[in-house]
Amino acid sequence: MTPLTEPTLSAAPAVPAYRLPQRVTLPRVIRSEWTKLRSLPSTLWLLLTTVVLVIGGGLLAALLQLSSLPRGHAAIAAFDPTGLSLTGVGLAELTAGALGVLLVTGEYGTGQIKLTFTAVPRRLPMLWGKTVAMVLAVLTVSVAATLTAFFATQAILAPHHLSTTLGHPGVARAVIGSALFLTAVALLGLAMGAVLRNTAGAICTLFGVLYGLTIAVGFLPGHISDEIRNYLPENVGSRLASVHLPAGALGPWTGFGLFCLYTVAVLGLAAWLLRRRDA
């Protein structure tokens, strides 16, 4: 790496005038947030890791399955090739969530947030801009990843007559639903980052809410814990991503809707705090 040399400066710097109109609008803030997102190596790496986890997880699960293929009618009937192809989604929740958190806390950690609020003094457009830019990026990447994982996995299973197609009931919903769920997790991360303004705190809280709650509820007596578990964020959100749902719980879209409601609640809190707190 060559060291940066200080460019020499003229004694009297000339700054030309700029007289074009320059109103802050939501579409403009969205463009700005899109530029921020794509120009940070950390966000690009997290997006790439999300893709690798989703596709890699599905492929690995399928290849492992080949060594213990289900035998007998009952085992083949219970076999879930869609679920197998989406094995990696659970891991990808971590990277998608961390991406959402970092998009906000990265600004607080570096002092950039003061500049952002100077450029967008009303502040809320920044939150909506980040939301739109991130949803676009994560959703696009996740849909591509879950579809690729699905087709690749089915290609491995096909010679063994265990594969399924998107046309089967619930399959397309689970594949696209996984991508929607990853996007919603990223958005929950973004909202938590905006509430807590601290990377470590927000990531810990996010994973605590996603996984810690499930563990904590396990300590309660059986019937109560089962009842509560039906409404925990991770459980309700991931229902959209499964073809076969256990009985007695919320439907896939109801479950996902509830997860979105949790997310919107945290995002609403973030928006409320954003207007009131000192930067």
Place this chain on the structure above:
Amino acid sequence: MIEVRGLTKRYGDKLAVDDLTFTVQPGIVTGFLGPNGAGKSTTMRMILGLDAPTSGTATVNGRPYRDYSAPLREVGALLEARSAHPARSAYHHLLAVAQTSGIRKSRVDEVMDAVGLREAGRRRSGRFSLGMGQRLAIATALLGDPRTIILDEPLNGLDTEGIRWVRSLLRSLAAEGRTVFVSSHLMNEMSVTAEHLIVIGRGRLIADTSITDFIAHASRATVRVRATNPGALAAVLHGPDVTVSAGPDGELIVAGLSTDQVGTVARAAGITVLELAAQQASLEEAFTTMTQDAVEYRAPVTEGAQR
């Protein structure tokens, strides 16, 4: 024009800014001077709507900054030397700020050229030297061609060339009729940069004056005199506007008389003068004296040091 009226910021039981009232006029460079921790940054953040005042108001050209629909046209600000994400390139940093207001890409190149960052524009700003980081921050402040410029310690960490460059930039911006408000904790720095001074200490206004008046009032000239019999000399130097104090090496420090007068008085009293010199208190000393009572974090004198 920046107008600050009764501005107060309280953190718990601590007053960071205490009932500040002042006006920053366009067309000149106004220095905002005070020791570290005096409340300069807090005041600037309140002017920019980043922190909400406990009471009082701050307006830029008649309106609170938050109310502007084209804020970058109104104010260009530098609040911290490093306010760019270190992993992002200087170009993308500027582009993202520009895009919030629909400012064109060509303008980004323009301001990068103006601060001499074109070559380094594609590099991560985290690899920049302090001086280059400062220039990137200045480029950011200039993006919208703002009518008001607010810079918090823009000269911090700059080398001589950098300081001269920022100074000439500030002067030319002011000459174009803009309001230029620049903070510093160093008096000497401000005395050659600013035309007007607002001095604060412990959040309170200490002085709001032109730099010429400040220098005239603050740096009172004194005479240093060493004589065979300092006690006798002190006695004959007495007068209504004269103060005589003892210096560290037995010499006298006389305020209110010229060297000529001291010499004449000494000769008339038959006292031999061994050394006679005019002393000009430096601006830095004057500033220190002025803000002494207001300095918050003065080094505590330990018991050991007293003995």
